[in-house]
Amino acid sequence: MNRSNTNFVSKIILFSGLFLALNPVVAEDKPLNIYAVNYPVKFFAESIAGDHASVTLPMPADIDPAFWEPKAEDVAGLQKADMILLNGANYAKWLPKVSLPLFKLVNTSSEFRDAYISLNEGVTHNHGTGGKHSHTGTAFTTWLDFSLAEKQAKSVFKALSRKQPKLNAGFVQNFIPLQKALLELDVQLTEIGNALNGQALLGSHPVYQYLRNRYKLNLESVHWEPEEAPTEEQWNTLKALVAKHPAKWMLWEGVPVAETVTKLEELGIKSIVFSPVSNLPETGDFLSIMNENIARLKTISN
Amino acid sequence: MIDSFYLAWRYIVFNRVKTITLVLCISLISFLPFSLKILLKESEHQLMSRAITTPLLVGAKGNSLDLVMNSLYFSKEKPDFISMKAVEKVMDSYLALPIPLYTRFHARKYPIVGTTVDYFEFRQHNIADGRSFAMLGEAVIGVGVATQLNLKVGDSLLSSPENLFDLAGVYPLKMTVTGILKKTNSVDDKAVFVDLKTTWVIQGLGHGHQDVKTIQDKSDVLSRSDKLVTTSTKIKQYTEINLDNLDSFHFHGDPSIYPLTAIIAIPQDDKSATILRGRYLSEQKNKQIVRPKRVIEDLLGNIFQIKEFIDAVVFIVAIAMVLAIFLVFSLSFRLRQKEINTILHLGCSRGTVVQLIVAEIFIIAIFSGLLCFSSLLVLQNFQGEIVHKLFIS
Numbered sequence: 001m002n003r004s005n006t007n008f009v010s011k012i013i014l015f016s017g018l019f020l021a022l023n024p025v026v027a028e029d030k031p032l033n034i035y036a037v038n039y040p041v042k043f044f045a046e047s048i049a050g051d052h053a054s055v056t057l058p059m060p061a062d063i064d065p066a067f068w069e070p071k072a073e074d075v076a077g078l079q080k081a082d083m084i085l086l087n088g089a090n091y092a093k094w095l096p097k098v099s100l101p102l103f104k105l106v107n108t109s110s111e112f113r114d115a116y117i118s119l120n121e122g123v124t125h126n127h128g129t130g131g132k133h134s135h136t137g138t139a140f141t142t143w144l145d146f147s148l149a150e151k152q153a154k155s156v157f158k159a160l161s162r163k164q165p166k167l168n169a170g171f172v173q174n175f176i177p178l179q180k181a182l183l184e185l186d187v188q189l190t191e192i193g194n195a196l197n198g199q200a201l202l203g204s205h206p207v208y209q210y211l212r213n214r215y216k217l218n219l220e221s222v223h224w225e226p227e228e229a230p231t232e233e234q235w236n237t238l239k240a241l242v243a244k245h246p247a248k249w250m251l252w253e254g255v256p257v258a259e260t261v262t263k264l265e266e267l268g269i270k271s272i273v274f275s276p277v278s279n280l281p282e283t284g285d286f287l288s289i290m291n292e293n294i295a296r297l298k299t300i301s302n
Numbered sequence: 303m304i305d306s307f308y309l310a311w312r313y314i315v316f317n318r319v320k321t322i323t324l325v326l327c328i329s330l331i332s333f334l335p336f337s338l339k340i341l342l343k344e345s346e347h348q349l350m351s352r353a354i355t356t357p358l359l360v361g362a363k364g365n366s367l368d369l370v371m372n373s374l375y376f377s378k379e380k381p382d383f384i385s386m387k388a389v390e391k392v393m394d395s396y397l398a399l400p401i402p403l404y405t406r407f408h409a410r411k412y413p414i415v416g417t418t419v420d421y422f423e424f425r426q427h428n429i430a431d432g433r434s435f436a437m438l439g440e441a442v443i444g445v446g447v448a449t450q451l452n453l454k455v456g457d458s459l460l461s462s463p464e465n466l467f468d469l470a471g472v473y474p475l476k477m478t479v480t481g482i483l484k485k486t487n488s489v490d491d492k493a494v495f496v497d498l499k500t501t502w503v504i505q506g507l508g509h510g511h512q513d514v515k516t517i518q519d520k521s522d523v524l525s526r527s528d529k530l531v532t533t534s535t536k537i538k539q540y541t542e543i544n545l546d547n548l549d550s551f552h553f554h555g556d557p558s559i560y561p562l563t564a565i566i567a568i569p570q571d572d573k574s575a576t577i578l579r580g581r582y583l584s585e586q587k588n589k590q591i592v593r594p595k596r597v598i599e600d601l602l603g604n605i606f607q608i609k610e611f612i613d614a615v616v617f618i619v620a621i622a623m624v625l626a627i628f629l630v631f632s633l634s635f636r637l638r639q640k641e642i643n644t645i646l647h648l649g650c651s652r653g654t655v656v657q658l659i660v661a662e663i664f665i666i667a668i669f670s671g672l673l674c675f676s677s678l679l680v681l682q683n684f685q686g687e688i689v690h691k692l693f694i695s
Binding site for chain 1: 389393394396399400401402418419420423433434435436437438440480497499508545548549551552553557
């Protein structure tokens with residue numbers, strides 16, 4: 001072998017070694033250590049990887065994963081992961097404040113960045129003569145548009161296949177039914193959207209932007225929490241909203257307190273739960289909960 | 303024989319000024335080529351060792367040497383900036399893994415290297431004490447920085463202002479040391495590593511301040527509406543990031559256009575490297591992709607050309623020196639003719655006279671050799687720092 005050939009081979013070994021050291025293909029018998037930033041993404045990863053991955057949702061079950069505040073110890077755990085599945089769309093508000101390995105991050109919504117919905121609901125401020133800026137951002141419950149959820153699941157599938165190419169056949173086998181189920185939900189919701197035909201709806205929290213846009217729902221949101229009774233000011237805001245948006249139904253993230261339900265009914269507004277299921281559910285899984293959501297929404301259209 | 307050495311030694315001690323001059327001249331002329339060789343070998347080692355293990359560098363179009371020297375050795379010459387979009391481009395290509403670098407700021411005299419935690423894995427660095435940076439405002443320091451500034455885990459380190467006269471500039475950031483690297487025998491020993499986002503906070507692209515919605519002091523608020531709060535510059539901005547104020551830190555503008563100085567690109571294989579390089583050649587007008595090994599080889603080529611020239615000069619000077627020494631000895635013998643005649647009259651043979659002269663030359667040569675050798679040992683001890691100052695920083 002001449003010298004140039006030796007150099008060529010040694011370079012390939014060196015670069016491949018570096019690439020593999022930083023982005024290793026994990027041994028087949030060792031389950032991947034995956035972290036997810038919310039439950040939908042965790043569900044997609046678990047459904048596709050099966051026993052070949054251990055998927056962790058690092059935040060406590062009783063908080064909104066988007067607003068989790070990790071400690072340094074939590075970040076240390078994330079830094080040791082084989083893969084960190086992000087939702088994208090500016091979902092995890094804690095991401096800009098922590099240091100994570102770039103190679104291990106997978107933005108599951110990067111392929112549809114153009115479909116992100118911009119928000120304009122924050123307080124704008126500026127400092128002295130500095131430029132104005134606001135802390136508005138992007139709507140992040142992307143998975144409530146099931147065509148986007150399917151793309152997110154596909155992105156998880158591709159990332160897993162890249163990480164463990166030899167298990168690709170198994171991943172394909174697991175991905176196809178998930179894809180089918182998500183697209184089925186999309187069809188069902190499209191039909192419901194058509195049946196609702198622009199009927200005014202309310203959202204208890206501004207988390208239904210993707211659901212509204214994809215399925216053509218005439219939905220306006222207030223900023224209420226299911227476990228808290230709204231203040232007088234919040235009731236007044238609602239009354240003003242209902243005056244120009246005569247809705248008969250309000251979609252809730254979780255079961256609202258009885259007092260709120262009664263008071264809403266006095267205004268002629270009924271409550272139904274449409275859970276975005278951002279965090280680990282107590283019972284059921286992503287698909288079963290979404291099916292329940294859709295079944296409840298169907299009652300309105302009927 | 304011993305008698306000859308004794309007499310030669312007594313003569314040398316008696317004529318100490320002449321002897322010292324001769325020893326210094328011979329030592330110096332021997333030291334020069336050897337020292338040059340040592341320094342060049344060290345510079346080649348230092349420059350090439352990092353260049354070989356850094357397959358590709360992406361940076362702004364311009365001087366490729368500045369790009370390589372700044373990215374690999376954190377030299378003071380800063381290349382033009384590129385944006386985070388370039389990282390996404392490399393990542394999305396699936397041809398290489400990118401490690402972003404932002405080496406614009408300093409803490410005292412040490413460079414602050416904004417990067418991701420992947421850098422340590424890439425350079426195979428281990429943490430000797432503490433842990434890697436995990437949160438905004440945390441820093442991992444090289445062992446040299448820890449020793450020189452007497453820092454340990456939990457201590458703080460302030461970033462230095464870029465310009466002392468920039469009174470309106472951003473506040474220095476107080477960074478918390480969370481880890482100290484094991485000795486790496488590279489420039490990383492004298493660097494401060496932080497998350498890329500921390501360097502953007504140092505630059506002022508991100509900041510933390512008191513909540514504008516809850517400001518009590520009316521003089522802090524210039525105007526307020528439902529959607530806009532205009533505050534005066536009096537508003538308290540945080541110069542340290544801790545658990546209490548971490549939540550208030552935020553970034554403004556589009557993060558994809560935030561600046562970087564370079565990207566280390568680690569291709570999957572040689573084919574991926576070639577494809578990636580091809581893309582930058584054909585598509586990227588404002589960026590360049592370089593192979594650090596090639597750039598450093600070119601630099602070393604120039605250095606070795608200079609070395610050849612210096613070698614030639616040293617050779618000529620050495621010949622002149624030998625001739626001068628020969629002249630010194632021959633003149634010395636003429637001056638010592640009476641002394642030699644006395645030795646002969648005392649009954650010594652001419653061979654004894656020759657023995658005396660040889661012994662003198664031998665002793666001078668031994669002293670010169672010892673001086674040269676010890677100087678080279680000292681040089682070898684400091685070669686790393688000398689090379690860094692001469693060729694790298």
